[in-house]
Amino acid sequence: MNYSDFIKMFENIISLAEKAKDFKLTTAISELSVKTLKLVQENADLKDKLNKQKDNDDFAKxxxxxxxxxxxxxxxxxxxxxxxxxxxxxxxxxxxxxxxxxxxxxxxxxxx
Structure with missing residues (x-):
């Protein structure tokens, strides 16, 4: 699952919460969406850092x-x-x- 998949998923969930007209639910889902997307970005950054380290290790060897x-x-x-x-x-x-x-x-x- 990539970044854009998460965005689409949360857009659908937020849309459903808005249809239910539950402000607290919509707010909670929006906050969860933001935090999840930050984690997805952090994960991508860590993967990139790990790949660079592996590349440096191979270079050094x-x-x-x-x-x-x-x-x-x-x-x-x-x-x-x-x-x-x-x-x-x-x-x-x-x-x-x-x-x-x-x-x-x-x-x-x-x-x-």
Whole structure:
């Protein structure tokens, strides 16, 4: 059951309560509807957060560290060690003019 299914269900129930002309019942159902929809949204947010965590776990399991940075599986461009370790950000490094790699965040900070 998804968000729109809940909305339709509550719209039907509220319509029935209004036909019964019971103000207290209509109010109670409206409040229940709002709380239920908040729970549905919270559930969706938690599922999204869990999926992101699973994705990060999979990413972390497939990293290998070198002097240049983290490499994911067979990728040829490393990820920034600091960005991943501190913030779980997957930031690819960029080639520096000296044959080394540099984080774009460091480049940005230099320009400030």
């Amino acid at each position: 497939n990293l290998r560290i070198t002097d240049e940075g983290y490499y994911y599986k067979d990728e040829t461009i490393p990820y920034c060690i600091r960005c991943w370790d501190a913030d779980k950000k997957r930031i690819h490094l960029q080639k520096d003019g000296y044959g080394t790699w540099i984080c774009p965040e460091e480049i940005y900070q230099r320009r400030k």
